[in-house]
Amino acid sequence: MIVLEKREAPSRLWAWGSPVMAVLLTMVLGGLLFAALGQNSITVIRTIFLDPLFSEFAWFYRPQILIKGAPLVLIAIGLSFGFRAGVWNIGAEGQYIVGAICGAGVALALYPMDARWLIFPSMVLAGALGGWAWAMIPGLLRVRFGTNEILVSLMLVYVAEQLLAAMALGAMRNPEGMGFPGSRNLSQYPSAANLELISGSGMHWGVVAALITVIFAYVTLSRHVFGFHVRLAGQAPRAAKFAGVNPARMVLICMGLSGALAGAAGLFEVAGPAGQISIDFNVGYGFTAIIVAFLGRLHPIGIMAAGALMALTYIGGGIAQSSLGLPAAAINLLQGMLLFNLLAVDVFTTYRIRMLRKEVS
Amino acid sequence: MDLSSINPILFFASLMVAATPILLAAIGELVVERAGVLNLGVEGMMITGAVTGFIVAVATGSPWLGFAGAALGGALLSQVFGFxxxxxxxxxxxxxxxxxxxxLGLSALMGQGYIGIKAPSFPDIHVPILGDIPVIGPIVFQHDPMVYIGLLIALAVWFFLFRSRAGLVLRAVGENHDAAHALGYNVRRTRMLAIAFGGACAGLGGAYLSLVRVPQWTEGMTAGAGWIALAIVVFASWRPGRLVLGAYLFGGVTVLQLNLQAAGVAIPVEYLSMSPYLATIAVLVIMSAGRSPGSLGRIFHAAR
Structure with missing residues (x-):
């Protein structure tokens, strides 16, 4: 008989080995899936995971890793604090949208003023504040009424999507857009545009912000007492209380932090790569970031690596879509599969397998 | 704006239809949570049920087989979670x-060739005698069979949980899995069965959307219905009777906002479309006092 036996301490080897195992397992299972769809498994896996980096057109795809990875990393870092402390903010997608609306609102209100030193920073601030405020709704409701933050934050994603549609069709519609939905194009408004800092590198202010956040989060988690409290609150809530950690404050800080980062990510996206507030400018980064956070072991450096990998699957998925006719949904399926595999392989971090002979007790 | 254009009989009749998918998904999740398992994948099982039900119904021409396929699809997917x-x-x-x-990914992939196709029709039944009662008849007794099957499942769940020995065991497993284990009950098996039931019900709820309510397949068509079902379980304090009430209340909000859209209220459509989600949040705030099953969401590992 096979039984699981709890390890005395979680295995460090497995803690970092299981994400790698999960990725390899996903390639194998994904390969089987693509074969079932009538594709050549090896070609598809190579197209998704290797072509963006090493193919003939890699010079075009490599910058995309930064562009797609930055929002994922920004959001996932915020989520990781909450997930460590047992605060489940699942509605980052909504905070991302509201952040984009608030930030773009500042730019559109000041259009066509020419003062980049004032406008761009205020947009970032407004974006972060917007995301923060949207995340405070589930945070405050949980603290005040004990409402489940998972469900409330998720409901607010759907509310935010409707709000986005209302903005794109109503208040923020481009007055010179000949009646088409969508706002003015912010990337063509020099004072507000989130442009590439080094041409051809993909490096924009969102990437810079993501890198700073990674460093900041690393220092906070490993060197600052707040990071210690976050870890304590998740692993031993009772001990955390005795150590003077206020659970309500922890909920509000974790929700607020993840909301602000998601909001900022939304602003960087809408002012740069997306360019304008449109009905569907959001592409689900808020949900993919959940996978990124877990795949990166809720650790800043790990999240950075996981964000890059996930960005790779987006880009490779796009290539496979155009060159091999692979359906877009297959990539979402692959990403969901990756999280499943990670959770499955993770059992070996805290448990070890023991073979037992049947015995009479 | 012309509110008199809202016909009260039609309003209440469509309320029952709007509530049914949520009711089906929520009653399954109620059993799962009573067994001490928190399955946040209702939305995923629901949409998988929606697409499998649609595919089977189109292939066979029979909505009944479609619903059976949806229940099977939802239950199979739930076993991944269970494992x-x-x-x-x-x-x-x-x-x-x-x-x-x-x-969400799986359903989009499976449903690719089925966009824009119409589902085989699922005729309403006209309950004899009762269906002829004025006002009450058209509201309550002239629907498709799934509306009544949903209510019957809710009744059966109530009976099972509170009037049968197996239901008592299931609740014991959910309240305190270590004690149930010590008494010799098989915690894992009970939970796996509960999860399968939850998946089947979520699948039925999804298929109700794609086969009756819409009736078409579109990607992401559940639009949060699975999450709302989860909220309704909390609202119901894990009691089947209140769950039916919650689902109907929610159906009312949905139909009311659709009616207001049609009546041309001076509020933009987008803000009206928010109302079911806002109503769910309001309900969660008001009803968050209920006590959840003692072992809900906790991992069970039988240490030797």
Whole structure:
């Protein structure tokens, strides 16, 4: 008989080995899936995971890793604090949208003023504040009424999507857009545009912000007492209380932090790569970031690596879509599969397998 | 704006139809949570049920077989969640989320060739005698069979949980899995069965959307219905009777905002479309006092 036996301490080897195992397992299972769809498994896996980096057109795809990875990393870092402390903010997608609306609102209100030193920073601030405020709704409701933050934050994603549609069709519609939905194009408004800092590198202010956040989060988690409290609150809530950690404050800080980062990510996206507030400018980064956070072991450096990998699957998925006719949904399926595999392989971090002979007790 | 254009009989009749998918998904999740498992993947199982039900119904021409296929599809998918959480002891919140993300991708992939096709029709039944009562008849007794099957399932769940020995065991497992284990009950098996039932019900709820309510397949068509079902379980304090009430209340809000849209109220459509989600949040705030099953969401590992 096979039984699981709890390890005395979680295995460090497995803690970092299981994400790698999960990725390899996903390639194998994904390969089987693509074969079932009538594709050549090896070609598809190579197209998704290797072509963006090493193919003939890699010079075009490599910058995309930064562009797609930055929002994922920004959001996932915020989520990781909450997930460590047992605060489940699942509605980052909504905070991302509201952040984009608030930030773009500042730019559109000041259009066509020419003062980049004032406008761009205020947009970032407004974006972060917007995301923060949207995340405070589930945070405050949980603290005040004990409402489940998972469900409330998720409901607010759907509310935010409707709000986005209302903005794109109503208040923020481009007055010179000949009646088409969508706002003015912010990337063509020099004072507000989130442009590439080094041409051809993909490096924009969102990437810079993501890198700073990674460093900041690393220092906070490993060197600052707040990071210690976050870890304590998740692993031993009772001990955390005795150590003077206020659970309500922890909920509000974790929700607020993840909301602000998601909001900022939304602003960087809408002012740069997306360019304008449109009905569907959001592409689900808020949900993919959940996978990124877990795949990166809720650790800043790990999240950075996981964000890059996930960005790779987006880009490779796009290539496979155009060159091999692979359906877009297959990539979402692959990403969901990756999280499943990670959770499955993770059992070996805290448990070890023991073979037992049947015995009479 | 012309509110008199809202016909009260039609309003209440469509309320029952709007509530049914949520009712089906929520009653399944209620059993799962009573067994001490928090499955956040309702949305994923629901949409997988919607697409499998649609495919089977189109292929066979029979909506009944479609519903059966949807229940099977939902139950099969739920066993992935069950295997991970019960045998590989993974975190239930994370695994449930993975199930939702996976289900959304899977359904979109499966449903590719089915966009724009119409489902075989599922005729309403006219309950003899009762259906002829004025006002009450058209509201309550002239619907498709699934409306009544949903209510029957709710009744059966109530009977099972509170009037049968197996239901008592299931609740014991949910309240305190260590005690139930010590008494010799098989915690894992009970939970795996509960999870399968939850998946089947979510599948039925999804198929009701794609086969009756819409009736078409579009990607992401559940639009949060699975999450609303989860909220209704909390609203119901894990009691089947209140769950039916909650689902109907929610159906009322949905139909009312649709009616207001049609009546041309001076509020933009987008703001009206927010109302079911806002109503769910309001309900969660008001009703968050209920006590959840004692072992809800906790990992069970039988230490030797």
């Amino acid at each position: 991970l959480t019960q045998y590989l002891l993974s975190n239930q919140v994370a695994t449930g989320l993975a199930l939702t993300l996976f289900g």
